[in-house]
Amino acid sequence: MKQKDSHLSNRQKQALQTRQRLLDAGLAVFLENGFQKATISQIIKKAKTGYGTAYVYFQNKDELFIELMEDVMNRFYEVAELSFEPKSKSEAYEMIEHQVRLFLKLAIQEREIMKVVKEAIGLSVAVNDKWLEIREKFIKRITVDVRYSQQNGLAKPTLNAAVIARAWYYANEMFMWEIVEKDITSIEDIVSNLTKMYTGGLYL
Template sequence: MTDIDAVRPLPATARGRRSRQALLDAAKTVFARDGFADARITDIADTAGAAHGSFYTYFDSKEEIFVALLRELEEELWHPAERSSDEPSAADPYGQILRANRAYLKAYRQDRAIMIVWEQVATLNPEVERLRRDAADRFAHRIAVAIEHWQQKGIADPALDPEYAAVALTGMVSNFVYRWSARDADYDLDTAAEQLSVLWANALGVRRPSANP
């Protein structure tokens, strides 16, 4: 597997960036359809409508484009777009929890086939596992900072260790959506986000709006 710490600079021209992105989009389709082991560079190039040799202008190997794709997915998964006007307000802690959980579930479900491939490859390849773990750790750290802030404001249970709680709660959500996707369970996204957020709120001692006296 390629060195996941080596990040090749983006092409200098707009045309080059479009060509590279077309290959990444094609790779997502091919890896999701065929899995990592059976995916072929020729299939990725064909799906992108590119000459087979042009693949190597942007990537050295199947492994390199897979890691580049994972980095792109990581950005979508852990840094979702700003909420739309019909999503819950982030003015209160429960609203922040619900918004974050819903965005994560939505992003994961949109790319669930390739996310399952990522999980499978991570069990076999330590470098891909490290990429997944590091991304999850950064996300958990941001949650830990929020928990500590809520504790300082008297909103969350002061007995909790923010880092432990964040790892446990984010792990619960990621494991839930993986099992949901791998089993193709008939769950509703909004209901899942709400139920997971209720569990978060109860675990943290954060009051939900409906639970206000």
């Protein structure tokens, strides 16, 4: 058990282990069957957990899948949260290019689960609502970076930071889905052109 859980009682530790078993089983079932064909019964069986116990943690497959989706998207969000305090346009370009590359590489690394995410967004209202919430989180973070560049005389001050951030996120998301769905493995051309387009339009 991890050090941070050392203060928990045996019952609490067991509860965390059971919950994690359900998540691990859920991931395996979703990857094998896709979202539509996966069932909570399959997940419970794979986790070797009783039905009553399982429903204490997750009421349905949508709820369990949302947690898996949040977990994978947190890895994408770590890229958005990278420190961004450039002192020049060229430094901003390098930082942005690095972020785009990391973001799209994650799309390749997480391709199989992201295919299921794409399917689930189209089938589940709850998953779609959570996706919209995640999207807004990204856009708010990007807005902070745009405003930093404007406030430090690097970017055009007349542009609406929130609108630019939304457009930038959508461009990256579009290519993320294309990489996932078309099994694209070569991303350098996308990275280069995306970065040039964005910095060319925003920066002075």
